[in-house]
Every structure is written in C-alpha cells, then in structure tokens.
Amino acid sequence: METFFKNPETVMRELVSYWHDNEDQQKILDGFSENTISNFPMPYGVAPNFVIDNRPYCVPMVIEESSVVAAASSAAKFWMQRGGIKTEIVGVKKIGQVHFKWKGESNRLFGMFDRIQERLIQDTASLTEKMNQRGGGIVGIELLDFTDLEENLYQIKASFHTCDSMGANFINSILEQFAESLKSFLIESPSLKEEERDVLIVMCILSNFTPECTVRAEVSCPIDELGMFPGKMDSKTFAEKFETAVKIAHIDPYRATTHNKGIFNGIDAVVLATGNDFRAVEACGHTYAARDGQYRSLSHCDIKHGIFRFWLEIPLAVGTVGGLTKLHPMARRSLELLGNPSAEELMRVIAATGLAQNFAAVKSLVTTGIQKGHMKMHLKNILAQFNATKEEAEKVKKHFENVVVSYSGVRDFLDKVRLES
C-alpha cells in the first residue's frame, strides 16, 4: 500500500480519521469484509412525508447522488395530499437451483423424481425445522431438463418461503444437502445401470432472479387534482406528457435503462440503509425488466376515465432479520425508524420509494428538465470544495443563474471574486 501513495503518513491519518471512535463498533464494521483499512462514509438521509397504505413513514436513504432524497420526499408529499401510495404483495417465493449432469434416459429420471423429492425433503428436515416453525420452508421442488441445450444437463429448481430473512444462507445450505442426497439416492438405487448411478453436481446456489417475489406500488388520482406544474403547465398536459414519457421507456431500451436507473436510485438507497444487498436487488429487477425479450420500463402509467394512474411492479428479495440487517448499527437504526417492519412491509416501503423517485424524475424531465435542479446541486458541491464563504457563494450563484455550471468555470469566477475583494 505504502508504495502506491505519495504521502503514506498523511493518507494513513486520513484513513484513521474515518474510523469510528469506539473500537468495538469499528471491529464490527471491519468484520463485514476483508482487508479493511477504513470506512467509506455514505450520506445517510431521511425522506419524510411518505404515506404508504395509510401509514406515515420517514424513509431512511443511503445515497451519494444529489437530488435523490429531496426528489423522493417531494414526490411523497405530493402523493400524501392525494391519498398516499398503495401497495400490494404479489408473491414471496424465493428460488434455488442444483445444476447437475446425468448420463441416462431423461424419462427414467423423471420417473424416479417423486421418490427423489421425498428423499430431499426428508434429508433436509433438520435444516428446515426452524423455518417451518416460523411458517416458511421448502414450497416446491421441480426437475428441469436442459439436455436440448447442453448434453446431460438437468436442474433441480426449488422454491422457498424464507419469512423475514432474505434467505440466502438457508437456501444454499439446503441446496448443498439436496446435492448430497441426490448422489446418495442414485448410488443406492439397485434398479439403475452402472453409469446411471453417477451424477456430476455442477453447482448448487440460490437464484437472485425471483419473479414471484414481487411487490406492486401505485398512486392515482383524478387528473384535475394533479394541480398546476412549472411553466404554467396544466394538469391534463402534464398527465399526457408523463404518460408519453413512461411509454417511451417501454418502447426504447436506451430510455428504459435510464428510466429504471432512476427507480433504483430510490430502491437502492433504502436497500443499503436497511443492510440489504443492492447487487441482488439490481440484478433481479433488471432481469425482470427484460423478461418479455425486450428490456422495458418497470413502471407503468395510464389515463382512463379521467384518472391518472402510475404504478411499479418489481421483484424484491429482502430481509429484516439475518445478514447485516441487525449487525450493521446504522441498518438496525433504519429498521427502527421504519417501525421494525416484516420483510413484506419492507418490500412495500422500498417499492413505494422507487415509485416516488420515478415520479419525481419523470415529472422533472417533462416539466423543467433535470439540468436546472442538478446544476444547482452541482454548484453547491463545487462551492463546498473551494470552501466558499456565504458571501462568495451568493456572488457565484448569481453569476451562474444563466451560465452553464462547470468546475473550471466556477473556479475561475471564484478566483476573480477573491482577487477583487
């Protein structure tokens, strides 16, 4: 490390300055990963004004991008005054896979599969006992034939309910036992030919694609109640432009990517704040967006009988127990701020935040454009960087009201202001 930095001592002091003062706390943080040398601080903000299924929420958001938290709270407030956000859990099924190669007649394997299934369930009884008590467990086991795509390839595809946990460890432990049990079953089957007694386990792992672990969040109101928008835009023009913008995200993948990226700005911020895994949520959501063969918007809009309706349907496999949810001190606080929700309630909150975020972004795009707001924030960041005083900041802001903000432009102007004073 020393060889990579010009002033290793200064760097070390800075790295240490980001440690938590309490050594035990820091030890917990360090334990989450490996080779840790410091903490990377992410802004921890809150978005008030959320009313989800008639309950008020103040949503914790961890995000380093400007305007996201402000946009989410502003959209939440807008809809708070119009009945709030309604959500619905469509399903909570998680998926796991055992991929294996077997040299035999496909129909013989399918013929034995009822007995194999019994064995898999029996052999994992001790692993599933506690989850069963909590109301979860294995909910289905299927055998899939992939031999048309790859020689001798089959898959055991199992589905699970994992209650309030995301379930990765639970599912992976069961799948690895499935593999062992499958091996034993085949070895112990006297009716099988020799080559049928062997099975090559390629791998066992949960799938992050959970199209049946899905939540829907929706807002709606009569068009007239949408009110007026910037640039003297009336509610009907707004509603139609908004609907067109969402439609474009359905027909053009180039637009869909950015549109969904905005949804994930909101979603990931809550996922991170609650100690869940945003890579899992992202991978799942985007695969879902491409499920019909073209990558499309995750949100939808329609206008029928004078009612403007905007909704989001997205798979979200998250937990409120296990993983980092209770281990990360800030994640624990986030869950407390949300009233220690169940996993399903957290799915609702996350989807509602994604929807609010998307509403705010599209609203901004079809009215004022996004540069106005972004540039204001950008200017604020640059001013902070140069330690501008309040007076200097005022002068710079005035100058850049009608001038495009750039780092060098602000620096040059600030230099001039400082020389003149």
Add this chain to the structure above:
Amino acid sequence: METFFKNPETVMRELVSYWHDNEDQQKILDGFSENTISNFPMPYGVAPNFVIDNRPYCVPMVIEESSVVAAASSAAKFWMQRGGIKTEIVGVKKIGQVHFKWKGESNRLFGMFDRIQERLIQDTASLTEKMNQRGGGIVGIELLDFTDLEENLYQIKASFHTCDSMGANFINSILEQFAESLKSFLIESPSLKEEERDVLIVMCILSNFTPECTVRAEVSCPIDELGMFPGKMDSKTFAEKFETAVKIAHIDPYRATTHNKGIFNGIDAVVLATGNDFRAVEACGHTYAARDGQYRSLSHCDIKHGIFRFWLEIPLAVGTVGGLTKLHPMARRSLELLGNPSAEELMRVIAATGLAQNFAAVKSLVTTGIQKGHMKMHLKNILAQFNATKEEAEKVKKHFENVVVSYSGVRDFLDKVRLES
C-alpha cells in the same frame, strides 16, 4: 423523526458518533445529498495482487458483503502467477436522447435534418468548446422515427466522447440546448406549414445504456497450468466444470442473474470506492446482458487447443474527473491508490475486478461449494455481534465445523459455553 424512535436521545448520540470529527469534512459529505442526519459507514478494503496489462494494482473496494474482497484478491493472485489479466477498450461512446413529438410528414423532417444538425452543433459550440479542446465532444447526431410505435414520436439520438468525465452534466446540458435549437429552427423555417412549426419536447436526457462504451477483460492459460483444486480435482476436470457453469449462465436466465450479480459484487465495489454511480453501471450492464432477447451471462469461457480462456465484456461509463470522484475524500484516495488513472484505465481496472470476482465465485461453486466459506464469515459476524472472547470463539468454531451455522444456534451454544465457564 423523534416520534419514530423509542429513545431519541440514544439514537441521536449514535447518529452523531458516525459524524466525522472535522466539521468541514462532514459538511462536504452532507452536501452530497439532502436531509442528511449521519454517515452510513461502508467497509473500505483493498484487494492486492492485481496485475492488469502487466501493471500491478492494489484495488480499492467498498462493499458490505463478506468474502468479496478476499475472493477478488485470491483470484487476482491466482492469475498474477499466470500472466495477469489483459484488457482492451472496445469503445468509449456515450449516448444522449431528445424525445419529441412532431406533426408532419416524416420524410420532410428527415429531409431537413442535415440543416437541423448544423444548427444543433452551432448552437452548442460554447458548451462543447472545452470538451473539444480535451479531445472529446459530440461525435454523432441521428434522427430516429418511432411513429410506428407511438403517434408523432421522434428522437434525436446523439453520441459523445466525454474524455475522463462520466459526462452526465455535459451531455444533459447539450441535449437541453438541442431541444431549444430544434424549437427555434422549426419556428424560423418559412417553408413549413403552420402545424409543422410546432414541436413538443417530451424530455431530454442522457442514456445510461452505452453498449459502445465497453471494455473487455480476459485471463487465459494452458489447462495444465491451472493446477490442482480442492477435493483433489485435477485441472482438466476443473476447466470443464467451470466451462459448463459459465454455459449454464448463458442458457438459463435464473442462473445468469446470480452469475452476473457476482460480477457486479466486484464491479460495484470499485465503482463505489472511486465515487462513481453504481446504479448507472448496473442498469447499463444488465440491459447489455439482455441485448439479444434473453438475459445471459456477461462473462464467457472456452477451452480450445488445451487453452482455458475466460473473459468478460461489459459496458462501463465511468469517470475520474467530475461528479464525486474528486469531491469525496475517500474516492480521491481510491483514485490515488490506482495511480490517478484516466477513465479508460479505470474501466480496465473495474472490468478486471469483475472478472476476478466471477472467477473466484464460479471456482468456489464448482469445487467446494460456497456455503463453507460463507458460513465461516457468517459465524465470524455472529461472534462479533455477541462480543465473543477469543476462547469462546475457538470453542464455537470447533463445534460448528460440522454443524450448520445459524444465528440462534450460535447464540444457544455460546450461552451454554458461558454458563459452563
């Protein structure tokens, strides 16, 4: 906020304990977002042993998931001893879109488009001047007709080189000017019919889908040089199993999602550490994974003439100037650790990390399975949570060598150990 917490004072003390001791530093962090009440600390680790294009790197990684940094460095070391990771920049083109509705004959619009294009370039000259000096700027402007999918819908699709910046602000500012110029052009065109003088700008924004801003990272070696693997697996068996595992991620979207999630474990960790936007990188990469109509693996493997080859091709729109890259104190340090790379060099490092991560994950899956390593880390986290002493930890670890790790199981066993001592 107070109403959401049971002990607001304790919570406040904890939130404050995560602030940076230096008020000015904290002000900078707070300025990145809105309604900030604390910092959310993410583990900041380093993965040594990377040799990319014959240059050694120590890669900064910000990630809260266990085993990721360890896996990346171990894979990097494995390939360091086999020639390192080779990369190639395939393209650096960014995309922006102006979506608009126009009521006229499509061919009349296309007929005028050369003149419109001239006008767009002319009107944005002051915005592009500096980027042109740095070797970037607008590199193409196209008119697209979407009227078969949505009445009167057209698009100006522009492409850009943005040098070492990610370019969002640059592109969005230009696109909003394009919209203004298009409006003016049509109003000022005397040959147009009245209804053709009007244009409805739906929205102007960059696209996060940048399939032509792509990097490729590759490792390869003779199969014999792969060595032996856990469980006495020889190199040929390993190579074939590995190839099958990657193939499964090409034919089954359920597997592809998880496979690519593993790639993004590595990618996002570097993206975050360098102050780039992981939502943008995720959205782009996953859309790219679905570009042929089925969601597939981003990495590829083949075995030809005794050579094992494993590579990743992924679009990455990142920057090393602008945005938070220099504003976030830790991001600045990450870039310093990487030798203050250009955006292209950073693309190479990120792709190499994603490839290393994926190699480690698939290697683990096809050899020992992932639960063994995960459970070890999981146990470590649980022990930290219960403030276990070294002696207690030893006893617990011994007990759980052949027992499935669970939070309640560890708690119960630890209680017993403590009662007995």
